[in-house]
Amino acid sequence: DTEVTQTPKHLVMGMTNKKSLKCEQHMGHRAMYWYKQKAKKPPELMFVYSYEKLSINESVPSRFSPECPNSSLLNLHLHALQPEDSALYLCASSRQGLRTEAFFGQGTRLTVV
């Protein structure tokens, strides 16, 4: 199984809502990532987890809250988002080390209204 599965595929939420994005992989990878991608732009790194611990936070606003409950699962909790947070949110995973490629999910397309 070389898949990274993201749910839901599409999400519409109001600015006062709380929602969560979910990412799952069963490749035994111990590094997991969240990226945000706006239309016609490259993906932007948000968070990196290594062995279920947050190792990189690219100065992401606190309305985005990541969580890694176990080695296979990564969540992104959303609260009080703004319309400009509408984007494609991508999850990825990789093995540890310098020689490892990342596997990406198909993303969750988020619209904030």
Next chain:
Amino acid sequence: DAKTTQPPSMDCAEGRAANLPCNHSTISGNEYVYWYRQIHSQGPQYIIHGLKNNETNEMASLIITEDRKSSTLILPHATLRDTAVYYCIVPLGAGGFKTIFGAGTRLFVKA
């Protein structure tokens, strides 16, 4: 930390080789070069990576210059399905976890 420079767009005729260049002149000795591509509305897909030797897999070949300051991704027989944005990346940070995407090269394969 190495950064990469790629042309914004390229065209290629179907069936011909597509050669996508990347400049990474500040790369250090133990940093790898990775290539990913992103087909419209899909997640990025890993293609190939290398350190200093040329590499080949079922998708592509990677040619890295001897001084490691640049590399070329070669798709030997491009098809319409290879139309995508191609990203050349040198992962940053301890452990190489910071995979930062630049603007990439938009490759158009034309019939």
